[in-house]
Structures are given as C-alpha cells and as structure tokens.
Amino acid sequence: MIKRASRLPSPRRSAARRSAARFTNGPAVHFRDVTHHYGGAVALDTINVEIEAGSFVALVGASGSGKSTLMKSINRLITPAQGDILIDGKNIRDDDRYHLRRSIGYVIQGTGLFPHLTVAANILIGLRISGRDKNDARVAELLDMVDLPQDFAQRMPDSLSGGQQQRVGFARALAIMPGLMLMDEPFGALDPVTRDALGDAYRKLHDRLGLTTIMVTHDMAEALLIADRIIVLDAGRIVADAQPSDLLNNGGGDVADALVAVPRAQARKIAEMLK
Ligand SMILES: Nc1ncnc2c1ncn2[C@@H]1O[C@H](COP(=O)(O)OP(=O)(O)OP(=O)(O)O)[C@@H](O)[C@H]1O
Numbered sequence: 347m348i349k350r351a352s353r354l355p356s357p358r359r360s361a362a363r364r365s366a367a368r369f370t371n372g373p374a375v376h377f378r379d380v381t382h383h384y385g386g387a388v389a390l391d392t393i394n395v396e397i398e399a400g401s402f403v404a405l406v407g408a409s410g411s412g413k414s415t416l417m418k419s420i421n422r423l424i425t426p427a428q429g430d431i432l433i434d435g436k437n438i439r440d441d442d443r444y445h446l447r448r449s450i451g452y453v454i455q456g457t458g459l460f461p462h463l464t465v466a467a468n469i470l471i472g473l474r475i476s477g478r479d480k481n482d483a484r485v486a487e488l489l490d491m492v493d494l495p496q497d498f499a500q501r502m503p504d505s506l507s508g509g510q511q512q513r514v515g516f517a518r519a520l521a522i523m524p525g526l527m528l529m530d531e532p533f534g535a536l537d538p539v540t541r542d543a544l545g546d547a548y549r550k551l552h553d554r555l556g557l558t559t560i561m562v563t564h565d566m567a568e569a570l571l572i573a574d575r576i577i578v579l580d581a582g583r584i585v586a587d588a589q590p591s592d593l594l595n596n597g598g599g600d601v602a603d604a605l606v607a608v609p610r611a612q613a614r615k616i617a618e619m620l621k
Contacts, residue, residue: 371525371555371556371557372399372400372401372525372526372527372556372557372558372559373399373433373434373525373526373558374396374397374398374399374432374433374434374435374558375396375397375420375431375432375433375526375558375560376395376396376397376431376432376433376435377393377394377395377396377416377429377430377431378394378429378430378431378432379392379393379394379428379429379430380392380393380394380416380419380426380428380429380430380431381393381426381427381428381429382412382415382419382424382426382427382428382582383427388581388582389412389415389582390412390415390416390419390426390582391412391581391582391583392429392583393416393429393582393583393584394584395577395584395587397558397560397575398558399434399558400556400557400558401558401559401574401575402549402552402558402559402561402572402573402574402575403559403560403561403573403574403575403576403577404561404562404563404568404569404572404573404575404576404577405417405560405561405562405563405577405579406562406563406564406565406566406569406576406577406578406579406605407578407579407580407601407605408580409564411579411580411581411582412579412581412582412583413562413579414530414562415582416579417528417530417560417562419431420433420438420450420526420528420560421446421447421450421452421528422438422443422446422447433526448472448475448476448522449522449524449525449526450524450526450527450528451519451520451522451524451526451527451528451557452519452527452528452529452530453512453515453516453519453527453528453529453530453532454515454529454530454531454532455530455531455532455534455535456534456535458515459503459511459514459515459518460503461502461503461504462502463502463503464499464500464501464502465489465494465498465499465500465501465502465503465506465514466482466485466499466500468503468514468518469484469485469488469489469514469517469518469521470484470485470521471518472518472519472521472522473521473522476522482499484521485499486499488517488520488521489517491517491520491551492513492514492516492517492520492547492551493513493547494510494513494514494517498510498514507540508535508536508537508540509536509537509540509543509544512532512533512535512536512540512544513544515532516532516544516548516551520551520555524557525556525557525558526557526558526559526560527552527557527558527559527560528560528561529559529560529561529562530561530562531562531563531564532544532548532561533545533563533568534563534564534565541568545568545571545572548572549572561573566605566606566608566609567608567609567612569590570590570593570594570606570609571590573590574589574590575587575588575589576588576589576590576593576598576602578593578598578601578602578605580601585598585599585601585602586598586599586601586602588602593606594606594610
C-alpha cells in the first residue's frame with residue numbers, strides 16, 4: 347500500500363504526467379449521446395464525455411452499471427443503439443471494425459491467452475493477424491517491457507503463474523503498438539501483492555509510452571491509486587467524473603461517496619494501527 351500511495355497526486359507527479367502527455371501518441375476519445383439497450387433494459391443512457399489524449403481513466407460503478415458495455419462500444423464489440431464515438435475526431439462507425447480492433451490494445455481479466463501457443467506466439471498473434479512484421483527481437487523487447495525473463499518466450503502459458511500470464515497479456519496488447527489501451531478488470535484475478543506490482547508497472551508504461559488508457563474496475567481503491575480521472579456509472583449514466591483527490595474530498599455526489607467510503611475507512615483504520 348505504501349508503494350501505491352506514492353501514486354496519489356502530488357505537484358511533482360503531476361508535472362511528470364503533463365510532460366509525458368506532451369509526447370503522447372494516445373488518442374482522445376469522445377462519446378456523444380451514446381445510448382444502448384439490451385431488449386428493453388437500458389445499459390447506457392446518453393453518455394457524453396471527452397477523454398483527453400494521454401490520460402488514464404478508470405470506469406467504476408456497481409455491478410450492472412454499464413462499465414463493460416461502455417468499454418466494449420469503443421472497440422465495437424458492441425454497437426450502441428444511438429450516439430457516436432470518436433477516436434481522435436474520427437467516428438469509429440467509419441472504420442472497419444476489425445481494422446479498428448487491431449489498432450486498440452485490449453486486456454481482460456484472466457488474460458485469454460491461447461493455451462496451445464507458446465508465450466512468443468501469443469505475444470505475436472495480433473501482428474500475425476494483421477500481417478505485420480513479427481520477429482524474435484520484438485518478442486524480446488516486449489518481454490523486457492513487461493519485466494519477464496527472455497527464456498519465457500518458448501514456455502507455454504500454463505507453466506506461468508497468474509501474474510506472469512497477465513504480464514504476457516499486457517505484452518500481447520502492446521505488441522501492436524496501440525495508442526489506446528482498453529482494460530477490463532485487468533488485475534481482477536490476481537493476489538493483492540501481484541496486483542499492486544503489476545498496476546504500478548503498467549502505470550509507468552502508460553506514462554512512458556504516452557498511452558491513453560481506459561480501465562474498468564470494481565475496486566475504487568485501485569481506481570483512486572492508479573487513474574488520473576475517475577468516471578462513476580450508475581444505471582447507465584455518468585453520476586461523477588472527477589480526479590481522485592476530488593472524489594476523496596466528497597466531490598463526487600452520493601454514489602461516488604458510497605464507493606469511496608470503503609477505501610477511506612480502511613486507510614483510516616490502517617493509519618490508526620500504524621500510530
Ligand atoms: N448480453 C446482454 N444481454 C442482456 N443484457 C445485458 C447483456 N450484457 C449486459 N446486459 C445488461 O446491461 C446492463 C449493463 O451491463 P454491463 O455488463 O455493461 O455492466 P457492468 O457495470 O460492466 O457490470 P459488471 O461489473 O457486473 O461486469 C446490466 O443490467 C446487464 O444485465
């Protein structure tokens with residue numbers, strides 16, 4: 347916790363992030379009146395939000411609040427009934443959906459690695475599908491990027507721990523050199539120590555590569571510690587959109603306050619114990 351706490355906003359860190367954002371290759375993402383229904387049930391209700399290039403945004407909210415539907419509408423795994431999504435000003439409806447997906451990094455809980463392929467083949471799968479250059483040097487670079495030893499390249503996924511497999515999942519998503527990373531509960535299946543280390547490592551990569559990251563999480567503490575901005579969904583609507591420090595100061599309204607209350611109470615209890 348102490349390591350992660352260092353990620354709370356401070357003037358020095360904010361300056362570093364601004365500087366990283368100046369070199370970003372991540373795009374801006376703009377939602378305009380995005381609405382979606384499954385049958386009669388509303389999943390997204392008139393979502394209007396602009397995500398800045400180079401920012402790290404967490405989507406939080408109770409189960410069923412619409413987080414995954416919103417995220418999957420960005421890479422067109424779901425096509426919203428109404429509204430538009432623009433990536434760097436271009437409407438995603440105008441792009442071929444497979445071409446669009448090949449340009450966006452996607453990390454899900456539990457990795458989704460192919461069990462019959464080596465780590466190297468898993469990492470290169472996106473490049474192979476899109477017919478792009480794929481070679482051992484790229485695998486070596488990506489293993490390095492996610493802090494895995496080089497001799498993991500020829501191992502099979504089931505010989506790796508959950509945390510190591512998730513690192514391979516990150517390497518695979520980064521192999522296509524995306525500007526935009528979508529992550530749905532990327533640390534959800536990991537133990538707290540691995541979760542903390544991997545969250546920290548990914549945040550550094552996000553800054554270094556100038557990515558735009560949108561992450562779904564159930565865990566408000568994780569969102570507070572890793573993201574620049576937190577969007578809270580409730581019944582398909584945005585009910586709070588604020589920086590972590592503002593949410594901690596009760597600036598997000600009732601739904602956000604209820605979500606923040608748990609990590610805040612835990613932090614207080616731990617602080618008491620440390621006195
Ligand atoms: N394929 C589907 N068919 C019908 N209803 C769906 C489908 N997928 C999602 N829903 C409904 O849409 C609403 C939003 O679901 P969504 O999965 O986006 O929420 P979520 O916030 O990601 O939930 P969770 O945190 O549990 O994953 C929920 O009421 C859900 O039951």
